[in-house]
Amino acid sequence: MNEYEYAIETQNMNFFYGDFQAVYDLNMQIKKNKVTAIIGPSGCGKSTALRTFNRMNDLIPGTRVEGRILFRGRDIYDPDVDPVSLRRWIGMVFQKPNPFPKSIRENILWGARINGFEGDPDELVENSLKQVYLWDEVKDKLKKNALDLSGGQQQRLCIARAIAVQPDILLMDEPTSALDPISSGKIEDLMTEFKKKYTIIVVTHNMQQAGRVSDETAFFLNGYLVEMGATRDIFFSPKDTRTENYISGRFG
């Protein structure tokens, strides 16, 4: 496991989509084995920042990063870092569930195999699905196509897929926006449970969700990190007026 002080941290990070600057001078430290929520109004740079943590933005043409992002003591943008293997250590779950158009079983095994998994595949599939409380629902239909599952089930499968390769960090970009309240609740419970094993960073536009599940909260506005701290402090007595106005629902 990671013996460095923070799960991941940025130093003077600036991010550009072509000429447009989306993130300004970001200095952010993510604590290990905590849930950190990133909140802020639409267009504030929170999803952009999240996607820099596992270099998902590399897949978008014209993007540029300045500054450093340190994971396990190294800058993840070093030329000799392989972004694909980075994404094994820093997994991601998206707003719209995106299981592979394969069987449930294959969804779990595919990533593991690519990362050199040599253990018992059935055991891996069962353990991963049990961790997301999906095993009982699908154990008799593992060969079924993942796209036949409900939205909530698909999202839990995507989470199982991400943890099957035992990442350090799980990035979640609005993981429950597309789900009904009950499914959302189940995923929130998972976040609370998973922080024992992983570090969770979740971008959410649902402030109440951030309040419920996170230990730390970071508030972004117009590309800047305005304030970051313990969730109970941010929600009870934030230091910055802009933070207070946002969480009180006065804008955004």
Next chain:
Amino acid sequence: MHRSSFNEELANIRTSLVAMASRVEEDLRKAVQALRERDEALALSVKESDSTVNAMQFSLQDTAAVLMATQQPVARDLRELVSAIRLADNLERMGDYAVHLARTAIKLKNAQWPVQFSLLGEMGERGCAMLRAMIDAYITQDVDAAIACAALDIEVDQMHHQLMALTMEELRTRTEQASEAIKIIRTSGFLERFADHVTNSCELVIYITQGRHTELNEKGN
């Protein structure tokens, strides 16, 4: 279990309230003993307990407020948190009254008012019994038990009136001890207030459980 951490934190608030109440009950019990046995050291220990009781109140209230801010409770959960803040206030005042009795025990260490001291001791004991009963009703969410507990307040009121009447009568022939008599009457008033705060707390137990406001011990309730 869904929202397990919220349920855990709610349980912690309940535990904290019970702990605070237990402490206040113990303080009042010690104050009564200090008065009866003219034990100055015991009385001082009650005075020292006050800062701990206050700290418990602040901690409890902040925790309840943070829980409301981060968890958006509704219905019974919300009533419970809102009431926890008010219960902590009540308990803090009751703690102050216990301290007041302790102070009286010290100031009147050498005074001779046997009937009054006996009554004050009894009122204190009733207060302790009421507080224990209120906490039981709170833990078990028992409305009937809360109502029964509040009914004990009537006796405390009666003792207070009895004490005042006796003291004022006695004062006619003991004019040099007027200041002692005044201290005694004030203390009696504070112990009567102690019981009132327990009654108010019983009303809060009903509010948490049933969502309605009551005025226990008023005519017609």
